[in-house]
Amino acid sequence: MRGIPESWIQRVVAELRQPVRMDEEFDRNVMNVVRSLPRHRYGPWARVLRPRTITVRPVLSSIAAALIFAVALSAGHAIGTARASRPASQRNDVSADRSASGRFTTRRPVQFVLVAPTARKVQVVGDFNDWDASHEEYRAEHRGGGVWAVTAAVPEGHHRYSFVVDDSLWVADPTAPRAMDDNYGMPNSALVVGGGDVGR
Amino acid sequence: MSWPTRAAIGLAGAWCVAIAAPRPASAQSDPELRLARLDAPTRVAVAAVVDSARKNRLPTEPLVDKALEGAKKGADGARIVTAVRGLFSELRTARLALGTGASTDEINAGANALHAGLPMRSLAQLRGAAQHAGRTRVTLPLTVATDLVARDVPVAVASDVVISLVRSGVRDADFALFQRNVRLDIEHGADAATAAQTRARGAVLHGGRSS
Numbered sequence: 433m434r435g436i437p438e439s440w441i442q443r444v445v446a447e448l449r450q451p452v453r454m455d456e457e458f459d460r461n462v463m464n465v466v467r468s469l470p471r472h473r474y475g476p477w478a479r480v481l482r483p484r485t486i487t488v489r490p491v492l493s494s495i496a497a498a499l500i501f502a503v504a505l506s507a508g509h510a511i512g513t514a515r516a517s518r519p520a521s522q523r524n525d526v527s528a529d530r531s532a533s534g535r536f537t538t539r540r541p542v543q544f545v546l547v548a549p550t551a552r553k554v555q556v557v558g559d560f561n562d563w564d565a566s567h568e569e570y571r572a573e574h575r576g577g578g579v580w581a582v583t584a585a586v587p588e589g590h591h592r593y594s595f596v597v598d599d600s601l602w603v604a605d606p607t608a609p610r611a612m613d614d615n616y617g618m619p620n621s622a623l624v625v626g627g628g629d630v631g632r
Numbered sequence: 633m634s635w636p637t638r639a640a641i642g643l644a645g646a647w648c649v650a651i652a653a654p655r656p657a658s659a660q661s662d663p664e665l666r667l668a669r670l671d672a673p674t675r676v677a678v679a680a681v682v683d684s685a686r687k688n689r690l691p692t693e694p695l696v697d698k699a700l701e702g703a704k705k706g707a708d709g710a711r712i713v714t715a716v717r718g719l720f721s722e723l724r725t726a727r728l729a730l731g732t733g734a735s736t737d738e739i740n741a742g743a744n745a746l747h748a749g750l751p752m753r754s755l756a757q758l759r760g761a762a763q764h765a766g767r768t769r770v771t772l773p774l775t776v777a778t779d780l781v782a783r784d785v786p787v788a789v790a791s792d793v794v795i796s797l798v799r800s801g802v803r804d805a806d807f808a809l810f811q812r813n814v815r816l817d818i819e820h821g822a823d824a825a826t827a828a829q830t831r832a833r834g835a836v837l838h839g840g841r842s843s
Contacts, residue, residue, distance in 0.1 A: 559697035562666065563704035590737035590771050592697075592744075602705065609779035609811055612748035615698070615715035616705040622744065622779065624737070624772045624804075 537587035540625050544570075544595070546605065549578030551597045558593025558623070560586050565596045588626030594618065663696045670699060674709035681716050690723045691736040694743065722746045729755035730770070741774035748781040754791040761799040772804045773797065776811045783815065784824040793832040800836045810835040 544556045554572040555565045572580035572595075592611045595603045604610060604619035611620040663682055667675050678699045685692045698719050702712035726742030727734055729752045734742070742755050755774070762770045773794050780790035797807065810831055817827035 557704065559694075559701070562697075563701045565704070590741045590775065592701075607812075607815070609775050610782035611744055612778050612782045613698075613744055615718070616702050616707045616711065618705055620701075622741075622775045624741075624775055 537589065538626065539585035539587050541583050542586045542623065542625060543581060543583045544572065544593075544605070545579065545581045545607070546572065546595045546597075546603065547578050548580055548595075548597055548603075551578075551580060553598050554580040555596045555599075556582060556584065556593060557596055558620075559591050560593070565599065586623070586625050589624070591623040591625065592620040593623055594620045663692055666696050667699060670703055670712070671709060674699070674703075674712055677709070677713040678716050681713075681720050685720055685723065688724060690720070690727060691739055693736070694723060694740045695719055718747075719743060725752055726755060728752070730759050734759075735769060735771070737771045738769055738774065741771045741778070745774045745778045745781075748778045749787050750777055750781065750791055751787070754787075754795070757791075757795050758798060761795050765799055765801045767798060767801075770798065772807050776807050779811055780814065780824075780828055783818050785814075785828045786825055789825045789828055793828050797832055797835055802835050806835050806838060809838075 546554055548554055551574075554574075555567075556570040556572065557563045557565050557567075561567045561570055570582060570584050572582040575581050592613060593605070595605065597603055602618040605621035608621035608623060611622040613620055664679065667678055667682070670678060678695070682692045682695050685695055695716050698716050699712050702715055707715075722743035723739055725746055726739045730738055730742050745755060746752065754777070758770050758773060758777075762768075762773075777790050777794040780793065781787055785793075797810065802810070813831045813834075814824075814827050817831065818824050
């Protein structure tokens with residue numbers, strides 16, 4: 433500092449470095465003043481609603497966000513998988529679902545019946561299951577007396593289907609309308625699920 | 633890195649792997665994915681037809697279904713492609729006859745009716761009769777007409793019978809009953825045309841409008 437002798441500065445520094453001694457009376461007076469101030473009263477919600485600063489580590493917060501995202505996605509995935517694999521017998525109620533074509537449609541229970549006394553296995557295949565005879569939900573059960581039946585949920589609309597007997601013989605439903613789509617030399621039946629005259 | 637952090641990262645990784653796992657085939661909706669079950673040359677040819685249908689605003693699902701049906705029935709690729717191309721042509725004709733407002737199911741049922749031998753004119757007349765009767769869709773009438781032809785009812789008779797039923801206001805439940813009765817009559821030895829015409833008169837009396 434310009435104009436101030438160095439010796440003066442040294443004396444001020446030495447004085448500031450001296451410890452300040454305060455007696456116990458001073459502490460008591462200060463605390464009495466503090467206790468006399470009006471107290472803040474917070475309700476039960478104030479602790480939650482009152483803004484406060486929270487310190488987090490970026491890596492932990494990222495992991496937490498990823499976990500929440502993963503839980504939400506996996507829950508949706510699990511629900512979708514469960515719906516797709518649920519046996520038709522358990523969803524015979526009318527339900528909205530996605531057909532193989534990707535359209536959201538309403539499914540309705542349809543009973544398929546075939547009389548085949550000598551059959552060992554009867555399966556329903558059609559455009560509602562990609563003609564795949566491995567779907568358990570479309571596998572008919574023997575009811576006795578040569579009667580095979582299964583009730584399965586089928587999307588509303590026009591369908592073509594057939595029975596596969598003993599994994600080899602394709603048989604049209606003798607009680608259903610014929611489809612006349614004999615491109616492959618094996619007959620199919622036609623099925624209209626839901627109100628065709630109210631349309632979709 | 634502490635063990636809770638490592639555990640959390642591992643858990644998140646496991647979840648991501650589980651989510652990335654393929655969905656069941658029944659939930660897959662993309663035509664290309666469904667066509668993946670065909671051999672490569674057939675898949676390419678069928679995909680080209682599906683693409684044409686998409687450009688023509690025709691339903692593509694019946695074409696994919698037809699291809700998959702052929703594959704499951706053990707048909708060779710050439711036969712599958714021929715069937716899919718034939719169906720494409722029938723879908724286009726059916727849409728032309730039924731109008732641009734026709735639903736996918738109607739177009740599909742109409743294509744089947746054309747394949748059975750019903751003329752395009754009959755489909756158009758059926759649509760006109762439905763509009764006159766206040767009927768929204770003609771999917772089941774088209775299906776019943778196809779069935780009648782398949783049971784040896786002459787095309788002209790089958791067409792006239794179904795159009796008259798629709799014009800008379802017969803609803804779907806009575807259409808289903810009509811089909812069942814005609815089938816049983818034919819199975820018991822009745823003449824197909826006579827059975828259809830006779831049962832049609834009964835259906836009009838039972839299910840048609842009083843006017």
